[in-house]
Amino acid sequence: MTVHASGGLGIADALVRLSHLVQHAFADVARDHDLTPQQLQLVCMLIAEPLGMTELSRLMHLERSSMTGLVDRVEKRGLVARVADPADRRACRVALTEEGGLLAAGAHGDVVVRLDSMTERLERDDRDRLISVVAGMLAEQGLTRPAAQA
Amino acid sequence: MTVHASGGLGIADALVRLSHLVQHAFADVARDHDLTPQQLQLVCMLIAEPLGMTELSRLMHLERSSMTGLVDRVEKRGLVARVADPADRRACRVALTEEGGLLAAGAHGDVVVRLDSMTERLERDDRDRLISVVAGMLAEQGLTRPAAQA
DNA sequence: TATTGTTATACTCTATAACTATA
């Protein structure tokens, strides 16, 4: 058993609690826009580019059948549309509508504002180091996807 | 618009994507123990001490009525029990059973192992700095609760 | 009056299994 710095908080607990902080901020923003957190995550994921159902499932760590329902509900609301994939007649690509794009951009901006304000007290040096440490971890996990993926 | 280090990844996006990484690890461990992520979060929250429904709701960012159902299901499974609060006859305290305590400790350990392995490549210096940065952010948000709160 | 917790209700989220259509 290793003793850690910062009042006995280990790296794992620190990450878990940081994650809760982020999730709560994210949930609050979703609610402000009358979306569930999952719906907001979905539309943010599509800011960079339209994606297929299987790719979306992989990125969101969900079964494809769960993704069907999630996309159904967001599509019913007019924020995304299923577009036929010209290269594969089995597949579709989920794309933001104009309304969905505006909402996603706005909500993503709100998330950024919230999280930026949570970190504004940090020294510029700590901030940069935090970013680069996280970037390294993400790369190690094989996640090199779109940056707007809030 | 500010340009950031590390390939254009801003601090907010870095935090969001780190959070996804942690959530997925957490969900995998929950599944290994045949629990939902919410159920695992609940039992981990109780490792340090029994808590009332209102306090649990606050910590988990849920309505009290949602907490009722969550505790019901975990109680039905024998992992927690509602204990009368001697100081307030309206209130109850949710406590781990013996079985629940063992499961919570084991699963929490698994989460720690997973997250530790994700960060093992970091320099000791970066690691310590990450912990202290997160600890500072948590303190600023008024979260000074139990460390075992996975 | 305010607070603790529950119930009733209506959604949303999620996984499993079975299915269709295309590759």
Add this chain to the structure above:
DNA sequence: TATAGTTATAGAGTATAACAATA
């Protein structure tokens, strides 16, 4: 055969509103 996506089903998660009991 394998893959992309859906449907059907069942259970879990969540919020809102209304309620009971106690402070």
